[in-house]
Amino acid sequence: MMDGDGDDISILHVDDDPMFSELVSHNLTRRIDGVHVDTCERPEAVLDRVESDAVDCIVSDYQMPDMNGVELLEAVRESSDVPFILFTGHGSEAVASDAIAAGVTDYVQKDPGSDQWVLLANRVRRAISEYRAVEAQKESNRRFSTLIRAMPGVAYRSPIDSTWPMDFVSEGCRALTGYDPAELESGEVMWGADIVHPEHRGDGWDEILAAVEAGDRFDRTYRIRTRDGETKWVREQGLGVMEDGEAVAIEGYIFDVTDQHRRSIELRQKETLLDSLFENLPVHLFVKDDEARHVRVSSALVDDPESFVGKTDLEACVSSEMEHRQRAYEDDRHILETGDSILDKEEYVSNLDRWNLTSKVPWTDDDGNVVGIIGVSQDITERKRRKQVLSRQNKRLAEFANIVSHDLRNPLSVAHGTLELLREDIDDERLETVADTLGRIDDIVDDVLSMAREGRNVLDRERVSLADAVAEAWQTVHAEEATLELPESLGTVHCDRARLVRLLENLLRNATEHALTDDRTTPEITVRRLEDEVGFAVIDDGPGIPDAERESVFERGYTTDEDGTGYGLAIVSEIADAHDWDVRIRDAAGGGARIEVRTGQGLAPEADAQSNSTSED
Template sequence: MDEFGGAIRVLHVDDDRDLAALTATFLERENDRISVETAADADEALERIGEDVDCVVADYELPGRSGIELLEAVRADYPDLPFVLYTGKGSEEIASDAISAGVTDYLQKDSGTGQYAVLANRIVNAVEAARSEQLLTRRTRRLERLIDTLPGMVYRCRNEPDWPMETVEGEVEELTGYDAEALERGDVVWGEEVIHPADREEMWERVQSSIDDRGTFEVNYRIRTRDGETRWVWERGRGAYEDGELVAIEGFITDVTERERRENRLAETTARLEALFEQSPDMINVHDVEGTIYEPNARLCEKTGYDREELIGMKVWEVDCSIDSESAAEIWQRMEPGDSRRFEGNYERADGSTFPVEVHIRRIATDDEPLFAVISRDISARKERERRLERFASIVSHDLRNPLNVAEGRLELAAEECDSEHLEHVADAHERMNALIDSLLTLAREGEFVTDPEPVEIAEEAANAWAGVVTGDAELRLPAEGTVVADRSRLAQLFENLFRNAVEHGAPGVTITVGDLDGGFFVADDGPGVPESERESVFETGYTTGDGTGFGLAIVEQVAEAHDWSVRLVGSEDGGARFEFTGVDEP
């Protein structure tokens, strides 16, 4: 059935179709909420009765079954459906039978059109009464479920500042520490001994204001239990009236201490997150599984040129023009709460211009619909730097390597024609130039980024790197037991350059140790070490104290920065060099 004031759907059962049509016309004219459908007999009526009918109006004399028999059949399946017997054959016997069968109202047909106003009024009253009863039943059931499922107490008290209790039921002692009888006898007064002193005055004012405005109230406040513990409670109540006069307060009280604590923590966390969200230098938005943007931050609006109101409701592929909507939807559907993805995209501004972005997307753990947090960063400068480095690498690999290859070939031919001590020095210079070119290409092409990070065992990767380096009689010790998340190939570069550095600058038989740190790992040796005044300079491109290229430790620092690690050089326990890497992710 519709709620109060809604449409009223009437089924009029009468075998006189002309009269039924006339009755429908006048009823709908009398009240525009009423709409009438007709049936010619009881069987047709029973087929059409259900949720789409709010009231049945039936004649007594019908083909087959009488109006009373129809009423009995209706009551068997729909005991609360309003039913008005509207008949031209009236008698006390028929009226008695109708009442016995559960008729809602009884009205005799009369001459003139005034009867339809009466009938319309009876129909509206019957339907509104049924709806009111249903609403009351639903409210009663909700209250019963509330009392059954929430630990708490129901009460009736006088509306006075100290709230003296008349009756209390439920988990009174569990909530307050006092038994029900103590509260009902007045040995313990709710407003004086249970409500927290700091909340008493505010509670009284809020309850009185709510009762004056709406007749009901909902409040949260603190109580003190018999043991002196402070708890938060939620109370819902209403005024009880007799002859229009407020005589008492009735309601329900339950413990919400944990919920209050959670909400306070959540409010604090939310405030911090909102500040981070809005003040973040990164572009952030939250979207649903269909790609609809729910919440953009200020940085996203600034970078794209859209207002916040414009972005809300847009699809993510309207901002990131590199996204294929179907492929993206498939990826989102497969993501579990906590799963994340990283990729590069291309954002389109409101003016149609575009810029490259690095995008991190994570599915948020929610109780209902899936939501996704997207954090993106403008990488235009990085892309330009990569293009410049690629051009530089092309020059190094082509314009330098080719002449060097020619020089090496000419040197080989010269060595066949003459024997000179100078040729060996030229060959050494060529070898050094090749090493420099290799280092420059590594710095240029590997760049400041990592790909495919995965769990890597530190000791295993260090041993593999050791096997690829000419180490002579140097020794490697591997007490490390940790596992880190890293790009395997770039971690190998880091170890190889550190090992070469230690072997080149250490004494014969140098010992190199790879071990665990809190939040990272270290590589140490027992060589001569690096003076403290020079330790900040060792990572500079071209820095060397011997015959090296000066790029090895620069590559080490670059690999660390690409992983967002911190690296520092300190003295080892044996007086050598110790490189410490921290901020390392663990699987």
């Protein structure tokens, strides 16, 4: 070893005197730990050894056949910087001068006595130590240079100046800014004046200067403009270079954070959106982790959302809520274990006498693993109560319809039968009056039953061709003297088919009956789509409906026909209300009544190719 530094030392001694070479090897081995000395008598062989083997130092004589020591040194220096000590007894100032010019590491004069071995060993030891230190520094510089070149950002050294002139800029400058490092190092392009975005020039200089002078690191984020005019966000970290306790320069690193900055903005926007949803939506939102513990809770249905965070439904409940919370927790475990969703589940909270409508879905990561639960609950107590009230009303209506059907139909059937028997035995005009009256009673019963059964019961909605529904309804009108005009297509309606047909029956029957007058015996009925709104209209060419009567015609029992029941348009109104449609009366172009049914978004074109009628009607 060499002074305990832990490295083996390989020395190549060159001398044409074998006996002296053995003496040199013996003395160096004694004085330098871990040394291994190889002897070479021919200088030409040295070059092969230097190229093929690791040699820490060459000790060479000067006076040798074929090639002297300086010539050998010159040959070695063509390929290697290995320490070379000229150890000769034929020295002179001229030889020393030539050796120094050729790059000799040291020059030792051969001198009889033991001191020359001590001197030679010390010179060898020092030459190897200095050489290894230089090589280590070269390797360190090489690695640092490789690292700087490989880094995606810009390493720099700059004088302390707010315009940021650059003494050194790494190669990463090209990729980041589009500028060549030499352009900044020469001052042709200034980082602070040409590359930093105008809105950020000079930002934070006082803080940077204070950090540099205090020996602290600074860290800032700002925008730059590249040679091509592209705007990028960069982050810069730097530190002052101190000499004799004074900051003389800044060294730092600048790298692109455009994507991170964009993601940060997107994340903040999402967080803001999430905050708004949790704070403003009139429904209860919640998020739970993979243990069914609340992560976030809105305040729509709870007074203290924070009291739920970190707790399951069971842990957050009071004794009066235990039954409800137990069911909710079991649902949570089911979602976490199976990945199934629970949608539109009605939950009754007995201690609050409240109904909630709750949906929960699994929260998954990028790999599809369930990591929690996302849910929403809505207070549907009022809806449930209205539904219960409606159910009771419908039950009463059904009972009423049964009573009317049984208790009135049976006596009417007896009256009709008795009338027919009387007609067989008696020819009296008054019996016709009785028959007409019984027929009118039948019509009233039919309409009353229809009114009782329409109501606002649940609709069986489907896409129905309006033209087909009109054709079906027209067959029941029995108006042989009237004509019906339809366009090529009326589109489709999202509705209960049976009720739409019933609505159309009453509209068409009303149109034919009121259009049929002494002056007009062949009324024309038209059905069209609305022009500027979504819906359809039934149009007749009769006398029309006076403005004063338009609000009354939809009332139950209202009629201007002595043979009418007054329930036809009331039934239309009931069916329209059940669908959330709107019915109104207008004058038809050229006279007559135009009853419009506005269906909102319920009317769609057939085959996605139809448009509203352009008829004036």
